[in-house]
Amino acid sequence: MGCDGGTIPKRHELVKGPKKVEKPDKNAELVARWYYCTLSQEKLKKPIVACELGRLYNKDAVIEFLLDKSPDKPNADSSGHIKSIKNVIELNLSENPAWTGGRGNTKGDKYDEQCSQFICPVVGLEMNGRHRFCVLRQCGCVFSERALKEIKTDVCHKCGANFQEEDVILLNGDKDEVEDxxxxxxxxxxxxxxxxxxxxxxxxxxxxxxxxxxxxIAEPSKTANGTKLVPKDDPSSVSGMDPKQLSAATKRPLPNGEGKSEAYKSIFTSHSSAKRTKDQSSNWITHTAYYF
Incomplete structure (x- = not known):
């Protein structure tokens, strides 16, 4: 049954308590959100775009996501709000002069990055997740939140474009900020x-x-004197007839050919000149195979 040989079990070996909730590493979470694409999970590289919820993507990954029309495409829940390429903003980022391109002497697994590729062009803060950054929806320029708060203006610090407070989108905010x-x-x-x-x-x-x-304009109008102003193209102004009577006269033919000349009537077989008497008309002969 166990416990032989004088072994004394302890309480934690006999009684199992609730499991501890594993907390994600904060540094790993920051690196995943600020250095890797939300769709493809690859490293962010220019051109980089941001959605209206403040998430970062590689532009080619967004294009592939939009071209994929399959119903079970990956990351459809998190990126389903992107309906077209117009729903993302291409970021106008400022390069960090101290960035070495990731060619550092690193040993082992390392979550936190010592240096970021991009910085705030106003106050010089690195875009590594430890500082809050914003993007302007109109021009795509990226600044730190500290720069926008300290220097309050309606003009972009980098390109000079006008913007409003509604055009500022916070990058990689928390759940409440994402819902807003x-x-x-x-x-x-x-x-x-x-x-x-x-x-x-x-x-x-x-x-x-x-x-x-x-x-x-086509209809006749009356002046103050009571006279009618008729357009030049109106046929009733020439004939003096009412437009309804004129249209009826032009559409209906004259009965029995009244008003037509004899030369015109002689064209048809119904004219008296085309009729022949019995003496003038000849007999018709039909030829059959037995005739020859």
């Missing part, structure tokens, strides 16, 4: 859809208004 960005994204897309519908309706209304204006 998702709500803003849905509101923005709904607003764009409504604007597109309103533009289409305006185009249709303008076309209808132009058609009605053209019809109004």
């Amino acid at each position: 960005l998702r709500k803003k994204m849905e509101e923005r897309r709904l607003k764009a859809k409504l604007e597109k519908k309103s533009k289409k309706s305006k185009v249709v209304e303008n076309g209808i208004a132009k058609g009605e204006a053209a019809e109004g």
